[in-house]
Amino acid sequence: MPLALVWFRNDFRLADNPALLAAVEAGYDPLPVYIHAPHEEGRWRRGAASNAWLHRSLQALGEDLAQRGSRLILRQGDSDKVLQALIAQSGAQAVYWNRKYEPATQPRDAAIKQSLKEQGLHVQSCNGALLSEPWDLRTKSGGPYKVFTPFYRAAMAQLKLPATGDAPASLPSVPDSLESQTLAQLGLAPALGWDAGFWEARQPGEAGAMEALEVFLDGALHGYVEQRDRPDRVGTSRLSPHLHFGEIAPWRVVQALEARRSAKLAAQIDAYIRQLVWRDFAYHLLHHFPHTVEHNLNPRFEHFNWAKASPSKLHAWQRGLTGVPIVDAGMRELWTTGVMHNRVRMIVASYLTKHLRVHWLQGAQWFWDTLVDADLANNTLGWQWVAGTGADASPYFRVFNPVTQAQKFDPEGRYIAQWVTELAKLPLPARFAPWEKPDLLQRLAPDYPRQPIVDLAQGREDALAAYAASKG
Template identity: 45%
Template structure:
């Protein structure tokens, strides 16, 4: 008797290099299912900006399946209830999925696999979201890594990952009736106000959009990546983080496409490895989260548990709205709000500003990014924020406090990035663009800038904030030493 297999799409919204789908297609018919499981995710549920992306990515996947004679079944609720319901409705014998590594996903999937086995339903999971699984990379002592550089060397020592799988030649889709939600009824898109109005000019969600973006990046911009990736106005970054997060393209696809371009001489080795290193950083954050699930909400370094974070709603709101009075910080926060993305160098600056200049808990910044980034990824988000705060694995030293003025002058020397996102300062001379408070009244008037009116005064003085942050760190160290 022919098998019926449910392929549970999660963050693998593609047909190419989809190990679970390829396995399902080998025998019998396939039911393609996606579940919006906010209940199990809880506070880690998909944020608002990512929901915009998810809507369009699911629409693209629906169309890709339709072109092959299939359909995507949509259900909303707890996966542990919905999957047995679909099994009962369809008589499916088996379910397959590709693994995820968030703590809540792991807990849910283990329980689900156990429950399905008790029901006599076969359940299998596959590797799809990383270059190497967390347990495949370990120290010489057989332990998990907590420092990136040796982790990355260990990944490289294992050589290239397996080649990507093609789209299955044939998928025999289940033809029986299965009820499905309407994507439009899920309300993933904003309405009034439509704060995502500019997203469509920036992004093309879906596997085709991911493939086009990767091809365009590897056709030339990647060769400026190593040196240009720190300059937000240069367009030297790949913008592949959201497609990777939603699984519209796999890490193996990105790896092999880059390596092929390097071997063909189209991509310089230094540039190619610099880019692939970021895939390694992505894996490293998953590795850390897999072995340290408590770090979703707790410090990796528990000596930071007594750190004197401040509650300052006014300062937090100024930061979220891009009204801090520091042009590079404000440019980054406004880029985030309007496009759902922020340049990586600027992310470090704005994160440092929140936790060190304002002494606001990194968890508040992580929550804001999770809601406003289209590429919001729990492992990357938590890892990045804890790295910046100094409380994470392989973290930046706490005394490394980014000077937002110096960062702007170094990495946006002509002011193109700031002028794009903070246009009210556009007429200021370059000399004052990162520090408008140093301009004379005459210069400000000629540029149409009125500090405190058309553009805010700094909400904190950099030198004073730096002293306060270092004092807080010393206080934390002293408490640790006396306990």
């Protein structure tokens, strides 16, 4: 049988893997390869937390391949040179991969595809990550969407899901002559074990993704609309890292949801599918407006009076020491687990960009290094949405009050108590704004800041004043 390289990138699964399936259906014996080339990702190379997940995801993929008689070839270096070397060593006649959409990797992949085709190889790239690709949908005028609701309507009207399929029961062996580096040689795993808390509730890899989906279908889905904004409860799917690393196909998730559809669950299912389409919307924006990873989509904010980031205040925000309990809880959850509840992500982002008036890029960079599901499209859209500078954005003058947000979405203060443990002894009302009870705070939580690093009312007033000035 002729050989084909199957270049794994952000698609670490064997089921529903279009590139792998296309190679097998075309009659090739697949040679699975992963190329570690962080230098080709520009400024937005994977952060430390994301690398920790990648290490375990590659390990799981390697084990899954070995169980089927194949193996994962690991190499590092320039992607084009590594592919050329593998082609020369194996005699491969084709190369398959699933597409990536980041500004740095798209032109690289286009150049590699052109070069390989000129050599006479068959080259095929596939959609392995999205329900609709960034160029699939256009407005009536032919341009890209900037508002989510019409994008969502168009996406649902044109939605065509691929068929799902199990992972191959067996795969051809990879010739022993093809050498592979060890996973340890890629240097992805943290040396000091600071990621221990990441794995208490999550299992990287395809099996972990499938299990997370089943847990969601049997549990949180049944109250998703009501519970998804509650960080004190398991009300979300927890699929984000698995989707980001391609350990599960989004269309498998949709089809699993549709298989459960009933009158009782219809609203829950529709709400979750809407979130998957929001993810597609993020990639749509990234493709059409690649400059937004570092610049405002709304040009009016290019001259907005952002405050100079105080190193001490920025550090306090990063480490959960702001004196605002819900903000500190979110940032400590992130530091410990590599994830943060989505509602709390909005709260901490609003606090940084509004109350501290720090440019959203500072927050995006911190999330990039500390989130296991750090995704350039979603990270950019999320930060610009909260900051009021992006597509379909929450207006800048919408300033989240972190106290009332905590009271609404963590009404029993359990999330705060879980992550800001020094406040667990405070009675419930004081847990939301402990500076209002200074004597109680001093007696029961002496190690917690006496006051927030910025007065909430003053921070809001300054943000609105800066916004008003920018309008003039």
